[in-house]
Amino acid sequence: MTGYGPQGLALAPAGGSARDLIFERIRAAGQIARVDIARDLSISPATVTTLTADLMSRGLIEETADGRGAGGARGRPRVALRLRADAHVVAGLKLGDRVVTVVLLDFAGRRLAERTTPAGPVPCDAEAVLASVEDALDQALAEAALTRTDLAFIGVGVPGFVATETGMVHWSPTLSVCDVPLAQLLEQRLGRPVAIDNDANLLAMAELWFGVGRAMRDFIVVSIEQGVGMGIVLGNRLYRGTRGRGAEFGHMKVQPEGALCRCGQRGCLEAYVADYALLREAETALPHAPLAPQDRLEKLFAEAKAGNLAARSIFHRAGRLFAIGLANIVNIFDPELVILSGEQMRYDYLYSDAVREGMEANSLDLGHPPVELRIHKWEDQLWAKGAAALALDRLSEQLLAGEMADA
Numbered sequence: 565m566t567g568y569g570p571q572g573l574a575l576a577p578a579g580g581s582a583r584d585l586i587f588e589r590i591r592a593a594g595q596i597a598r599v600d601i602a603r604d605l606s607i608s609p610a611t612v613t614t615l616t617a618d619l620m621s622r623g624l625i626e627e628t629a630d631g632r633g634a635g636g637a638r639g640r641p642r643v644a645l646r647l648r649a650d651a652h653v654v655a656g657l658k659l660g661d662r663v664v665t666v667v668l669l670d671f672a673g674r675r676l677a678e679r680t681t682p683a684g685p686v687p688c689d690a691e692a693v694l695a696s697v698e699d700a701l702d703q704a705l706a707e708a709a710l711t712r713t714d715l716a717f718i719g720v721g722v723p724g725f726v727a728t729e730t731g732m733v734h735w736s737p738t739l740s741v742c743d744v745p746l747a748q749l750l751e752q753r754l755g756r757p758v759a760i761d762n763d764a765n766l767l768a769m770a771e772l773w774f775g776v777g778r779a780m781r782d783f784i785v786v787s788i789e790q791g792v793g794m795g796i797v798l799g800n801r802l803y804r805g806t807r808g809r810g811a812e813f814g815h816m817k818v819q820p821e822g823a824l825c826r827c828g829q830r831g832c833l834e835a836y837v838a839d840y841a842l843l844r845e846a847e848t849a850l851p852h853a854p855l856a857p858q859d860r861l862e863k864l865f866a867e868a869k870a871g872n873l874a875a876r877s878i879f880h881r882a883g884r885l886f887a888i889g890l891a892n893i894v895n896i897f898d899p900e901l902v903i904l905s906g907e908q909m910r911y912d913y914l915y916s917d918a919v920r921e922g923m924e925a926n927s928l929d930l931g932h933p934p935v936e937l938r939i940h941k942w943e944d945q946l947w948a949k950g951a952a953a954l955a956l957d958r959l960s961e962q963l964l965a966g967e968m969a970d971a
């Protein structure tokens with residue numbers, strides 16, 4: 565058992581009691597003895613015994629034999645605590661522009677099922693989104709021999725401007741309408757509690773709960789797909805900003821009075837780096853190529869590689885502005901790690917040495933080694949796991965709050 569969730573303790577989390585910290589510690593450890601919890605959290609063994617008894621009576625954790633063998637002179641097996649895997653099931657979904665990906669996890673964070681189903685063309689109306697979510701979810705549930713009533717919580721990742729606190733999608737490239745109360749609509753449709761978030765935030769959640777970010781306090785995930793997204797983790801927690809929206813890296817201004825962005829403003833990073841921006845420029849570099857957008861993009865990239873100067877300049881400019889954007893982020897947040905992820909990562913101009921050098925050249929030199937930059941392979945499944953982490957987070961919050969009220 566390796567556990568899941570941030571390994572570092574979030575110091576003074578909002579409303580975090582000693583019991584919540586113990587719960588988080590058990591979750592992160594996978595399994596852990598009471599004596600080790602007491603040591604790690606500097607809480608007395610008697611308090612740990614009382615609070616873990618409470619978590620156990622609520623069905624959240626259970627005892628298990630400690631794999632590290634017998635303890636004590638008489639060889640009595642040591643007892644450890646772990647999350648009760650079958651206590652709850654959650655679902656995480658990522659809405660892509662061509663597919664919906666679902667993952668089902670048990671309460672111990674283990675995968676029960678995973679499914680990717682084709683989705684209709686985007687942008688579409690809310691009804692079409694509800695239908696594709698419903699369809700994808702039911703297929704995943706059938707694979708795990710479960711029904712909707714088995715789901716304790718559902719997390720959904722949506723590209724665009726998403727307010728997780730209110731469950732509103734203010735704008736999304738997958739939706740043809742603005743200001744959709746998507747979480748509420750999904751709850752009505754599915755009959756289960758639903759939380760939604762910006763998909764880049766959920767990619768950061770996936771790294772924080774299941775990936776390299778588990779062991780890091782401060783890191784940043786940049787995703788490049790249709791648009792440019794960013795998730796910021798500070799002090800082992802996802803940073804969401806005041807309005808619950810989080811970072812809009814794609815709309816950082818990199819060029820005054822520059823190219824027109826989808827958001828209606830000018831000079832945004834996205835207006836140089838995203839698919840649609842590259843395709844817009846492709847008109848001049850590939851004048852006689854009647855191709856579907858994705859093929860056109862591939863062709864543009866192939867042309868740039870083959871030495872087409874116009875095509876090459878499009879990618880070079882995107883890479884240069886991307887490097888400046890990254891440097892600005894590094895200068896503000898001083899993260900331990902920057903992870904680049906997303907479908908676009910297969911176009912190497914965004915993670916070339918030139919981008920790394922550009923980022924370093926524009927970052928403040930304080931005599932420290934430059935920030936680590938890593939490329940993570942793009943997988944829809946990872947994004948869906950981030951959505952499942954959101955579901956587990958909300959569920960745990962609810963369960964612990966309920967217990968507080970009872971206590």
Ligand SMILES: [Zn+2]
Nearest residue numbers: 815825827832
């Ligand atoms: Zn913009």
